[in-house]
Amino acid sequence: MSQDQNQDQKLHGQPDPSRRKFLNTAAFAGLAGAGLSVGLSACKQEQAPSAAPAAPAAAAQAEAVPAEHVGKYEVAPGQLDTYYSFSSGGHSGDVRIYGLPSGRELKSIPVFNMDCMVGWGITNESKAIIGTKPDGSVKYKTGDTHHVHPSYTDGTYDGKYLWVNDKIHGRLARVRLDTMECDKITELPNVQGFHGTFPDKRDPVDPAINHTTRVFCGTEFSIPLPNDGHGLDDVAAYRSVFSCVDAESMEVRWQVLIDGNCDLVASSYDGKLACTNQYNIEMGVHYEETMASEWDACLFFNIARIEEAVKAGKVTYIGDSKVPVVDGLRASNADPKTALTCYVPIPKNPHGVNVSPDGKYYACSGKLSPTATVISHEQVLKWFDGGVKEARECVVAEPEIGLGPLHTGFDNKGNAYTTLFLDSQIVKWNVEAAIKSYQGDKTATPVVDRLDVHYQPGHGFTSMGETKEADGKYFISDNKFSKDRFLPVGPLHPETAQMIDISGDKMMLVADHSVTSEPHDSIVIRRDIIKTRQVYNLDDFPHAVKDPKESGVFREGKKVTVKLTSQAPAYSLREFRVKKGDEVTIILTNHDKVEDLTHGFAIPKHDINFAVSPQETKSVTFIADKPGVYWCYCTHFCHALHLEMRSRMIVEA
Numbered sequence: 001m002s003q004d005q006n007q008d009q010k011l012h013g014q015p016d017p018s019r020r021k022f023l024n025t026a027a028f029a030g031l032a033g034a035g036l037s038v039g040l041s042a043c044k045q046e047q048a049p050s051a052a053p054a055a056p057a058a059a060a061q062a063e064a065v066p067a068e069h070v071g072k073y074e075v076a077p078g079q080l081d082t083y084y085s086f087s088s089g090g091h092s093g094d095v096r097i098y099g100l101p102s103g104r105e106l107k108s109i110p111v112f113n114m115d116c117m118v119g120w121g122i123t124n125e126s127k128a129i130i131g132t133k134p135d136g137s138v139k140y141k142t143g144d145t146h147h148v149h150p151s152y153t154d155g156t157y158d159g160k161y162l163w164v165n166d167k168i169h170g171r172l173a174r175v176r177l178d179t180m181e182c183d184k185i186t187e188l189p190n191v192q193g194f195h196g197t198f199p200d201k202r203d204p205v206d207p208a209i210n211h212t213t214r215v216f217c218g219t220e221f222s223i224p225l226p227n228d229g230h231g232l233d234d235v236a237a238y239r240s241v242f243s244c245v246d247a248e249s250m251e252v253r254w255q256v257l258i259d260g261n262c263d264l265v266a267s268s269y270d271g272k273l274a275c276t277n278q279y280n281i282e283m284g285v286h287y288e289e290t291m292a293s294e295w296d297a298c299l300f301f302n303i304a305r306i307e308e309a310v311k312a313g314k315v316t317y318i319g320d321s322k323v324p325v326v327d328g329l330r331a332s333n334a335d336p337k338t339a340l341t342c343y344v345p346i347p348k349n350p351h352g353v354n355v356s357p358d359g360k361y362y363a364c365s366g367k368l369s370p371t372a373t374v375i376s377h378e379q380v381l382k383w384f385d386g387g388v389k390e391a392r393e394c395v396v397a398e399p400e401i402g403l404g405p406l407h408t409g410f411d412n413k414g415n416a417y418t419t420l421f422l423d424s425q426i427v428k429w430n431v432e433a434a435i436k437s438y439q440g441d442k443t444a445t446p447v448v449d450r451l452d453v454h455y456q457p458g459h460g461f462t463s464m465g466e467t468k469e470a471d472g473k474y475f476i477s478d479n480k481f482s483k484d485r486f487l488p489v490g491p492l493h494p495e496t497a498q499m500i501d502i503s504g505d506k507m508m509l510v511a512d513h514s515v516t517s518e519p520h521d522s523i524v525i526r527r528d529i530i531k532t533r534q535v536y537n538l539d540d541f542p543h544a545v546k547d548p549k550e551s552g553v554f555r556e557g558k559k560v561t562v563k564l565t566s567q568a569p570a571y572s573l574r575e576f577r578v579k580k581g582d583e584v585t586i587i588l589t590n591h592d593k594v595e596d597l598t599h600g601f602a603i604p605k606h607d608i609n610f611a612v613s614p615q616e617t618k619s620v621t622f623i624a625d626k627p628g629v630y631w632c633y634c635t636h637f638c639h640a641l642h643l644e645m646r647s648r649m650i651v652e653a
C-alpha cells in the first residue's frame, strides 16, 4: 500500500482494524539485536487478546466503551474537571497541567526550558532561578523533565510543592502549587543523568514531622568522581550517587556513594526507607555490558542511619563539592546491622519501582524479565535488623505478567496495573494473589485482566495512586507512540495518554488524549487538594513599582532603570528615552487586580518578551545598542484597546 493510500485510509476511518500491525516487530527486532534473546526467550508469551474484530476502527472504539458509558467521561461546557494531572514534558523541559477526565491541557509550566509567553529565561527573576553564566546569560537552555512528584502530609498530597528532575544537567526544580510556577532550581554536584526523584512522606525518626522535608534524587550515569578529567579510562572506578535535597531550602543535604546506577526512586510511607531500582549493576559503560547480568537490584537506603553517619562525620567530600558523602557501596555494607544500604536482587534490567498505597510493598517491573517483583517493606526493615539471611528473601512475589513491564500504579482494592511496553498492554494483577502464588498456592491467579493500549506504554499511573488515598477510578497510560490514533501532523507524532476506567472488574479504555511530545510521568490529584492564588500580592515583589507616580527613567552612569506600571489598556509611561550603549533595566508592575487580567511587554529587536499577571512585578535587563524608535507593546490580549497599549522606547544615538 502506498503512503497516500495509507493516509487516505486513515482519514476515511478504515485503518487496519486490529491495529496491532504496529506492535512488537520493531521492538523485538531492536531487542534481538541487543543480544537479549536469553531474557526474552525465557518469557512465556501469552497471546494478547486482539484489540477488535475485523471492523472499522470507529466500530472497535464503540465496542470498547459500552453504550451506557458513552458521554460519562465528557466534561460539559462550563463544567470543571475532577482531577488535575501534572505531567513531565520530557525533553521539552516543562511541566504540563491537564484536567481529567476531559484531558484538556490547562497550562505549561516553564521550568528548564525558555518560554517567551511568560518570559521564562528572559526576565531577571527567572534567570536567577534557572542560574546564569558570569556574563548574565542563562546557564543551560535545555532540560529533560521525567518525574513529577508533589509534597506529602500524612501520606497524601498537601498541595504545597511539586518537584521535577532535569536528567540532562542533573537539576531538581520545585514548583509552587499555589501559583503553579517554578520557584527554585538546584544543580546536584557529582551527578550525571539524574533520572528518578521522589519526596519523602514523613521523618524516619521524629513522629511530629509527618510531612515532606526531603527529596531523594537518583543518578543514572556513573562517572569518574570527581569528573575533572582524571580516571577517564579507569571504568571500574566510575560510580553514581544517591542524593537528598532539603525540601524547603533546596540545598543538597547529603549523598550516598553506591555501586550500580539509580533509575526510578520511591519512598516509604513511614519515612524509614528510600529506594531505587538498578538496571546496570554491571556498571557497564558499553551498551551490551549493561545487560550482561541476569540479575540487577532494588537498592534500599536506611535514611535514619545515613543521617546518623552524616552527623557523626563519617563522610567524605568529592572534588570541591561541600556536600557530605557517605559510603553505601556493597563491600562496605555487608553487615545488615550497621548497613546504610541493602541491595535486593531482582531480574533483569528492571524499570520502575512503585509503593503500594497501604505502604506494605514495592513493585519493580522486570523490563527484560516478564515479571514484576514484589518486595516487602517489613522484610527490608527486618534485613536491616539482621533478621533476614539473604536480601533476596525480602521478595515476597514475582508474578509473570507479560513482556516489557515498566511501571505500576495501584487501586484501592489491592490490585496493581503495570504497563507492558512490548505487549502494548496494561495488565491488572492482584498483589495478594501474587504473594500466595509465590508461596506455592496453585489456585492463586495473579493476573486478572489485560487491556490493549495504543501503542507501547511507558509510564502508567492511577488517580491518587501514589498516596494512601488511592481511589481506584482511573489509570492513565502514557504511551510512547500514537501512530494512527490522531490526524497525521507530519513525521513528529503526538503521544497518546489513554484514560482507562479501572473502577470495575474489567478495565475499560474510555478516552484517547493527544499530548505533545513527550511526557514521561504524571500524577493525578483530586482537585480539592489544589488551592491556587488568582492575584499576586504587590508586597511579594521587592522591586514592585507600587504607585504609577513612581514611574520614570532613573540614571546612574550608563545604568538606566525604567520603572513603569500597566493598567488596562495603558502603560504608565507613554514613552521613555535612553542612550545608545546604556544597560537598561525595565521594571514593570501590573496594577490590574482583576482576575485573569495579564499584560505582556515586548520590545522589538531586543529579544524581550514577558508577561505580568495581576499585581505581579517582573524585570528585564538589556543593552540598548541600536539607536532608533522601538514600540514596546502589550502581547497578552487585555482589553478592547489592547492594540493601542504601547510605549515608545527612544534610543538616542
Ligand SMILES: [Cu+2]
Pocket (backbone or CB within 6 Å): 568, 569, 598, 599, 600, 634, 635, 636, 637, 638, 639, 642, 645
Ligand atoms: Cu495589555
